[in-house]
Amino acid sequence: MARGKSYKVSFKPTFQNQVMLFPPDLNEMVSADHPVRIVDQIIDGIDLRVLVARYKAGGTSSYSPSMLLKVLVYAYMNNIYSSRKIEDVLKRDIYFMWLSGMSKPDHNTISRFRSNRLQEILQPIFSQVVLLLCTEGLLSLKELYTDGTKIEANANRYSFxxxxxxxxxxxxxxxxxxxxxxxxxxxxxxxxxxxxxxxxxxxxxxxxxxxxxxxxxxxxxxxxxxxxxxxxxxxxxxxxxxxxxxxxxxxxxxxxxxxxxxxxSKTDTDATFMRMKEDHMKNGQLKPAYNVQISTNNQYILSYSIHQNPGDTLTLPTHLSSHIKHLKIKPSNITADAGYGSEQNYKLLESKKITAYVKHNQFDRNQNEKIRLKKRFTVDQLPYDQQEDVFTCPAGKKLINQGSSQSQSSSGYPQVITKYQCESCSYCRLKNQCHGQKGNRVIEVNLQYRRLKTKADKRLNTKKGIAKRKKRSYEVEPVFANIKHNHQFKRFMLRGLEKVTVEMGLLALAHNLRKVA
Known part of the structure; x- marks a missing residue:
């Protein structure tokens, strides 16, 4: 640079008020590999006649249901859950403008479509997308990983x-x-x-x-x-x-x-008060919520269901029935945690010939040798001879069958409870460690449940069972983490079981298409 010579800083010209001869083409502004094109392509590839049938002929024209569904799914993919915010982005976001063809439905139209038009029909539409992804080889319908989480309802926390x-x-x-x-x-x-x-x-x-x-x-x-x-x-x-x-x-x-x-809750009568892990007050407070159950494969959601009871145990029969109904295929195996390990669920899966890699509530404790030694006097640890129908205590004494009676679990499931009594606890040096009953020890056993738990123990400790248990922790749980934490969906926008089910369907659809993209 020559000494004493100065240069001006140059800027690129801005033509803010330049009149264009031809308007810009939105299609050129959306790149070929953008996720919005995946949404457009997949929803155009499924049958929406069941949705179109919701509209009646006559009167003024309606917005295309296909376009509204695309807009909703893409909005949920981008953490936009409010109908007013969706109305706003339809006016200013290029991708939403392209997807809607420059249509500008207001928030009332979007809300009515989501709340009313999609009720009872979004699940079959979602299942079509799952089957489409299956044909592409992205997931398998034979192996399920099932788990549940609680999502807060759109209800007053103190209107119980x-x-x-x-x-x-x-x-x-x-x-x-x-x-x-x-x-x-x-x-x-x-x-x-x-x-x-x-x-x-x-x-x-x-x-x-x-x-x-x-x-x-x-x-x-x-x-x-x-x-x-x-x-x-x-x-x-x-x-x-x-x-x-x-x-x-x-x-x-x-x-x-x-x-x-x-x-x-008085403000959402379908919501039940449940104890939430995500507690902003850090005091274990009960909140109105729904129990959301999903089954996944390769971290894709295959099916979802909404339940009003807080425990996972009672949700499996309904969830599995819904899964088979909508996908028209029975899974070969299912993997779940100890929350599902009940006699009713084991028996259900056994009757349907579905291999159950499902823990029971004592499985993890039984894997620890020290705990097993401490608990050697508990009923689960006593050896059982099926031919003689007797249990044997640690002192070598026989516990003899005293008869059976009918009972019911807390959920109303019928059970058969058999009573066994030790032949003699007199002068036994282990009596104080074994039990605190007067006279000979008496135990009550559900033999059916014991058989199913023993069967589950053997299956879970095989090489395949160990691999399934490990895979479950990074198969289904990250899906909930992605929805609730990465995409900040911790509270439903809608009220009522049917509308909440629609919203969960949109979340599941958005999750799967986001993963494809």
């Missing part, structure tokens, strides 16, 4: 109704009604030859309460000296007549909504 509280309050009303009856009997007994009988000891309802209060009033009215009647009792009867029947009617409606559940 508890089934136990309803039961307790019913009992309180019944107790107070009995006290009023006793008082009426004691006051009227001197003036009536036959004092009123107490109410039916069965469950109380609004009609019974009205009838009982009327009879109590009649009994008290029969007392000639009104001063003998405590005015507080009259006041309590008036309160009961005005409030108790309506309260019991309210409890009846709430119990119908509960339908066997322990709780629900």
């Amino acid at each position: 109704v508890w089934g136990k509280s309803i039961t307790n309050n019913r009992e309180k009303i019944k107790e107070q009604l009995n006290e009023l009856w006793k008082y009426a009997q004691s006051v009227a007994a001197a003036e009536l030859n036959s004092p009123p009988d107490p109410p039916d000891p069965g469950p109380v309802d609004s009609s019974k309460v009205r009838e009982a209060i009327e009879q109590i009033n009649q009994a008290l009215d029969s007392v000639k000296n009104e001063k003998k009647v405590d005015p507080k009792i009259r006041q309590k009867l008036n309160y009961a007549r005005k409030n108790w029947p309506d309260t019991l009617d309210k409890y009846d409606k709430q119990e119908q909504i509960l339908n066997g559940r322990k709780s629900y």
